[in-house]
Amino acid sequence: MSEQHTVDTAGAGRPVPAASSADPARPDVLPEDARRELDRLRARWAQLPLDRAEPAAPRVRALVVDLASRTAGTAVPDLGPGPLVDQLAVVAWDACAAGRGDGITQALTELRRALP
Template sequence: MNRLPEDVSRELERVVRRWRELSADHALAASGMVRELVEDLAATTAGQPVPELGPIVLIDQLRVLVWDAASAGVVDLADRLADLRRSLP
């Protein structure tokens, strides 16, 4: 896969942009929600946990796992990203 589906790409960029706007306190508070999606996508695609590297790296881990999930054909990916974005403070 050379490109993400348009809807997935759009939602991923929205999540990333929103994450970058968060204060450190808000990012730390919201990291559990992001981590949950990262772990779920990792279980679906790689079958193994993702190392806990903190909130600064977490959004990059999400980007990688979204690509893996899209390549694996996860169908509700854009919706899950939109739900995550709406949940961020």
């Protein structure tokens, strides 16, 4: 068995703008300012090396869990730091679609500002 070392980063590749899973014929339910914050979060997260993203991951995960609890209340699997911001985008959209997106822009802004 050979030992191979890989260099993994939290954000692999270029950040992709947050996209909703909604029908494209319908308007996005995420408020414009919340969408902008998600895009900024994605861009920043993609720039973070893994050793800087890992300490920040629990704070991002806490917001994911909070937003998920506003809708279906199901557990969101912990897939590590790589897809964490994508999970955030999904649960943010779901919370807004369910009419439970109160304070989402502020929470996203505070999270972005707290990132290393």
